[in-house]
Amino acid sequence: MTRGDGTGATGVDPQQLWLNPGRSGRGRKPAFSREAITTAAVALADAEGLEAVTMRRVASRVGAGVMSLYSYAPDKETLLELMVDHVSGELPTDDPLTGDWRTDLKAIGHFQRALMLRHPWLPATLTTRPTLGPNTLAFLERALAALRPTGLDGAARLEVFSLLTGFVAGHVGYELSRSAAAHSSDRAAAEAPYLAAVAADGHHPELAEALSAPGRPLGPDATFARFLDRMVDGLDTD
Structure with a gap:
């Protein structure tokens, strides 16, 4: 489901997020990858619940300043999108199907x-x-x-x-x-x-x-x- 301006119902532009995943340009050049930030957010949510996932808490986990996170995840909505897809990578996709x-x-x-x-x-x-x-x-x-x-x-x-x-x-x-x-x-x-x-x-x-x-x-x-x-x-x- 998308809005008329091309962004998702959550306000996230899926094309920008998944097909053009460059830095947003906000803040200084980050010292951490989007993968590391997402992994830290998932670990925090697993341990304490989704309400514990704030940009400040995630930044603390990776040892970064909050502004560094905004380079890859400009808001919490984007971070949640990254988290969902990150854990979806645990699902098997290569095992052969039975045909039934x-x-x-x-x-x-x-x-x-x-x-x-x-x-x-x-x-x-x-x-x-x-x-x-x-x-x-x-x-x-x-x-x-x-x-x-x-x-x-x-x-x-x-x-x-x-x-x-x-x-x-x-x-x-x-x-x-x-x-x-x-x-x-x-x-x-x-x-x-x-x-x-x-x-x-x-x-x-x-x-x-x-x-x-x-x-x-x-x-x-x-x-x-x-x-x-x-x-x-x-x-x-x-």
Whole structure:
């Protein structure tokens, strides 16, 4: 999504950022590379959360003055774009595809989840960072190739990939919030008897039936795999 002036919805010009990545001309000649600055920002976000990423904190990490950072990242929006594409480079793009699009799409979903769990700030950031850098584009290219056996046209394959990414980001966001709640309170212990009481009150028969069904593996990996299977196996490509 871009604006009429060619810049992205975040105000970042993707052509300037990715195709003409020279210095902005602001400040003195930097002593550090864009890669080093981005790596430091990612490490800071991983350790303390995205709100901790300020130009001043990143500059301190690389031992530079704040004005030096502006030569490569003129604002925080640009820095976030660089961070997203930087971690996207951890996604595999060269492993051979199986040719079974459902199998390959599920593998892509698992790779995305693992990446987002390593970088917990990423799911929320994806919803506001529409620019596609080189690493992001490489993984997108792989996903579109994986979906070619569906027979869908290119636009529809893009939609399927967007659907998958949105699902994974939403699920990981839920996982992270549940994990944080479990560590900060006994919410889960209190929730079980409450739901049991509600199910037994006679006013929620559908819920009572659902809760009485045979248990399924509740570990986060098993739960994600089950949800991913349901989503991908249910996709209609006709």
